[in-house]
Amino acid sequence: MDFHQRQKTDNIFRKIFKIAGLLIIGILGGIFLMLMYNSIAFFLHFKPADFLTDTQWNPGNTSHAEFGILPLLVSTCLVTAGAMILAIPLGICTAAFLSEFASKRLQTILKPIIEMLAAIPSVAIGFLGIVIVGPGIAKLFGIQSGLNALNGSVLLAIMSLPTIITVAEDAIHAVPLSYREGSYALGANRWATLFKITLPAALPGLIAAIMLGMGRALGETMTVLMATGNVAAFPKGFLNSVKTITATIAIEMGEVPYQTTHYFALFAIAAVLFIITLAVNLLGESAINKVRKFQ
CATH class of the missing domain: 1.20.5 (Single alpha-helices involved in coiled-coils or other helix-helix interfaces)
Structure with a gap:
């Protein structure tokens, strides 16, 4: 040519x-x-301030329908935050182990298993939450039902782990070998090198991994629909049943009359979720750029 x-x-x-x-x-x-x-x-037909601040979501009330998104918004943030509290340290530590300490043979075994975890359907993970995780939480804390925010957080953490581990492992592996060799030459051991040299150098990639994992948790529908109890009330803690934005849309959109106030309200909460996801991605991108400037 x-x-x-x-x-x-x-x-x-x-x-x-x-x-x-x-x-x-x-x-x-x-x-x-x-x-x-x-x-x-x-x-x-409905004031934006009331939509964002009211604490009641009851669109089925024919005499006085209520469209307060605040309990749905807080529930979504609560479940996502719980998932990230569990998934971030476990995912980054697993990625560090795979990249820095695991043998080649162990890597070839663990990596496909982790990647296969991402292929499990969300409905299957939700079913496990109903029959295994939920009863375990109920027995552990002495409550009647394990279908609550904690159950959803545990399941979303499991679903976010493959994304966080894969991206974080690539970021850690991409740190130049000369960084590690320089640290060893100054007398640092492998653990000191990992926490003081390798992970700080890989921080932009780690932030990207966390943002992708958070996006995975924010957008999940079927798992939280099955495992969190679907109670549209303001949550007081992780042991309360909750109803997230995605679960609300999935449950109600198929049955709501076309072009009613309730129908348009579901688009409004979808727009709120869209804006939240976009804001998370923009904040993550901004954090990555700031970190890169200081490196």
């Missing part, structure tokens, strides 16, 4: 990739506009 033909081929593929990128942006923008359009239809 001569130079001109290769240049022509490169230009074709460059245009294809550009079109693909613009198409993705267009799809994302279309989703956002669709959510905003239907949300505006809801806010024509």
Whole structure:
């Protein structure tokens, strides 16, 4: 292949990739506009301040429907925070072990197992939460039902682990070997090198792993629908039954009458979740850029 033909081929593929990128942006923008359009239809009948601050979600009340998103929002944040508290230290420590301490043979065994964990359907993990994790929580804490925020947090942590471990392991593995050799030359052992040299150097990648894991937990539907009890009340702790935004949309969207206030309210809470997810990604990107500037 001569130079001109290769240049022509490169230009074709460059245009294809550009079109693909613009198409993705267009799809994302279309989703956002669709959510905003239907949300505006809801806010024509219901005040945004009441929607965000009211503590009652009871759209089925025919005499006085209530559309307060606050308990759903707090429940979503509570379950996600619990999942991250469990998944972040376990995921990063596992990634560090795989990258720095595990033998090649052990790596070839553990990595496929971790990746296969991501392939388990969410409905199967939710079923395990009902028959195993939930009864275990109820017995451990002496409560009647284990379908609560803690159950959802444990299951979401399990579902987030493959993403966090895989991305974090790649970030740790990408740290140049010269960093470790310099640390060893100064007399540091493997543990000191890991915590004072390798992990700080891999921090941008670790932040990216955490953000991806958080996004996985925020957007999960079936698991939290099955395992958290689906009670649209303001939660007082992890042992209370909760109802997340995603579970609310999944339960109610199939039965709500078309183009009613309740119908548009579901688009409004979907728009809130979209904005939260976008904000998490932007904050993560900002944190990564700040960390890179100081390295």
